[in-house]
Amino acid sequence: MNNNVVILGTQWGDEGKGKIVDFLTESFDCVVRYQGGHNAGHTLIVNKKKIILHLIPSGILYKDVLCILGNGVVISPVDLLQEINMLSDFNISINNRLFISGNCPLVLDYHVKMDIAREQFLKNDCIGTTKKGIGPAYEDKVARYGLKIYDLYNEKILKKKLKSIIQYYNFQLVHYYKTFPVDYHVVLKDLLEIKYIFQKKVQDIPNMLHRMYKNKKRIIFEGAQGALLDLDHGTFPYVTSSNTTIGGVLTGSGVHYKQINCILGVTKSYCTRVGSGPFPTELKNDIGDYLCNKGKEIGSTTGRKRRTGWLDLVLLSRTVMLNSITSLCLTKLDVLDDLPEVKICIAYKNIKTLEMIETSSKYFNLFNVKPVYKVFPGWKKSTRGIVRFSQLPVNAQNYILYIEEYLGKTEFIDIISTGPERSETIIVRNKLNLQNI
Numbered sequence: 110m111n112n113n114v115v116i117l118g119t120q121w122g123d124e125g126k127g128k129i130v131d132f133l134t135e136s137f138d139c140v141v142r143y144q145g146g147h148n149a150g151h152t153l154i155v156n157k158k159k160i161i162l163h164l165i166p167s168g169i170l171y172k173d174v175l176c177i178l179g180n181g182v183v184i185s186p187v188d189l190l191q192e193i194n195m196l197s198d199f200n201i202s203i204n205n206r207l208f209i210s211g212n213c214p215l216v217l218d219y220h221v222k223m224d225i226a227r228e229q230f231l232k233n234d235c236i237g238t239t240k241k242g243i244g245p246a247y248e249d250k251v252a253r254y255g256l257k258i259y260d261l262y263n264e265k266i267l268k269k270k271l272k273s274i275i276q277y278y279n280f281q282l283v284h285y286y287k288t289f290p291v292d293y294h295v296v297l298k299d300l301l302e303i304k305y306i307f308q309k310k311v312q313d314i315p316n317m318l319h320r321m322y323k324n325k326k327r328i329i330f331e332g333a334q335g336a337l338l339d340l341d342h343g344t345f346p347y348v349t350s351s352n353t354t355i356g357g358v359l360t361g362s363g364v365h366y367k368q369i370n371c372i373l374g375v376t377k378s379y380c381t382r383v384g385s386g387p388f389p390t391e392l393k394n395d396i397g398d399y400l401c402n403k404g405k406e407i408g409s410t411t412g413r414k415r416r417t418g419w420l421d422l423v424l425l426s427r428t429v430m431l432n433s434i435t436s437l438c439l440t441k442l443d444v445l446d447d448l449p450e451v452k453i454c455i456a457y458k459n460i461k462t463l464e465m466i467e468t469s470s471k472y473f474n475l476f477n478v479k480p481v482y483k484v485f486p487g488w489k490k491s492t493r494g495i496v497r498f499s500q501l502p503v504n505a506q507n508y509i510l511y512i513e514e515y516l517g518k519t520e521f522i523d524i525i526s527t528g529p530e531r532s533e534t535i536i537v538r539n540k541l542n543l544q545n546i
């Protein structure tokens with residue numbers, strides 16, 4: 110068996126997916142991004158060197174590993190180029206190892222302007238997007254007039270389509286949002302300059318993945334955002350514009366479902382959220398500030414302070430169910446080290462069954478639920494950098510085992526992260542058949 114794995118955030122993003130993908134990549138041949146765009150911010154820290162990736166898969170630090178952007182990823186050519194240049198400053202080359210689907214929709218300046226204009230227009234009701242143009246770019250895809258990577262290589266069609274799209278956007282930007290128009294000539298010039306850089310990287314990705322599968326190559330599918338930000342299953346409308354849940358892997362890469370062997374959910378030991386929307390366990394107090402400071406919870410894409418709160422098992426059991434999570438990775442355990450007590454949300458008052466927790470249903474208002482907590486004694490010892498489960502303080506072990514018990518799954522939390530560095534990781538069980546551990 111190939112043992113291909115999906116790495117999927119189970120909360121509102123920033124669970125530490127990038128660190129885990131980077132850690133696992135040593136045992137794999139290829140890492141594929143399948144949804145989202147440069148709204149993602151995945152942080153890798155190796156030997157104190159920090160690299161934040163937004164579009165390029167987190168396997169890029171291993172020189173023999175292929176990195177792929179599947180058709181579900183929306184690509185800002187300008188931002189992708191910036192990221193490639195940033196990596197080359199670190200002496201990391203993407204030549205012959207970064208491949209892009211021609212089917213990826215483009216994110217262009219007018220998407221960014223529209224994202225910003227709408228957020229300003231909505232004022233207090235805004236979504237709190239990353240203002241990277243992601244929503245408008247996905248809208249253009251669904252509307253079937255958006256530009257895709259392959260359009261870059263037919264100049265006549267590119268010019269024709271771009272002109273009419275910009276006319277349409279400018280009408281809205283100027284007349285409805287009362288803001289400035291976008292200059293067709295500037296957008297076109299940028300695209301014509303940049304397109305050669307990507308040309309050799311454009312490939313038939315589904316075919317490539319099927320060939321790799323046949324040749325027993327091992328693939329990581331790297332999720333962006335988290336399940337609760339899913340367009341269809343998340344806390345709508347406070348979500349992103351792609352499917353962050355498991356279905357996104359198939360539609361966003363062209364892989365067959367039988368080629369996925371393991372779905373590794375990544376869960377922070379507490380919760381964070383950036384932007385607006387319901388957050389039942391949010392802590393607007395000293396403990397919330399402690400989690401923010403100790404966890405360095407500053408957005409890696411926008412620099413915004415992340416909202417913080419206790420781990421919410423009601424929502425976690427929902428995302429485990431929705432995504433058929435087969436194995437869990439618990440991150441940032443070390444952030445809880447200094448707390449005298451640690452809480453976990455195990456229910457909401459007045460809500461009896463899990464079936465009612467349909468996060469995007471208007472009949473169920475996550476803004477108004479009151480969490481019920483189970484309180485655990487803290488461990489007041491450093492877990493930073495611990496690499497064996499048995500070396501964790503007993504109270505920390507109990508905290509972890511309770512999560513499995515609540516989810517009704519034994520031997521489920523297979524990886525624990527005890528620090529941001531690649532090496533600060535516990536493999537509880539080597540279900541993924543990792544090398545060198």
Ligand code: GDP
Nearest residue numbers: 123124125126127150151152441526527528529
């Ligand atoms: P992603 O979007 O899911 O990849 O997560 P981000 O990179 O946006 O945010 C996670 C942050 O937590 C980054 O700053 C990581 O370096 C850091 N991090 C990851 N795992 C751990 C951990 O176990 N402990 C601590 N203290 N930090 C971690």
Ligand code: IMO
Nearest residue numbers: 122123148149150237238239333334349383384
């Ligand atoms: P990673 O991959 C956390 C949030 C935004 C906003 C909502 C919609 O690093 O986990 P968008 O710009 O996508 O239209 O914004 O989604 N958001 C994220 N929050 N981590 C992310 O990515 C996010 N990407 C988008 O803050 O609330």
Ligand code: MG
Nearest residue numbers: 123150151409
């Ligand atoms: Mg992030």
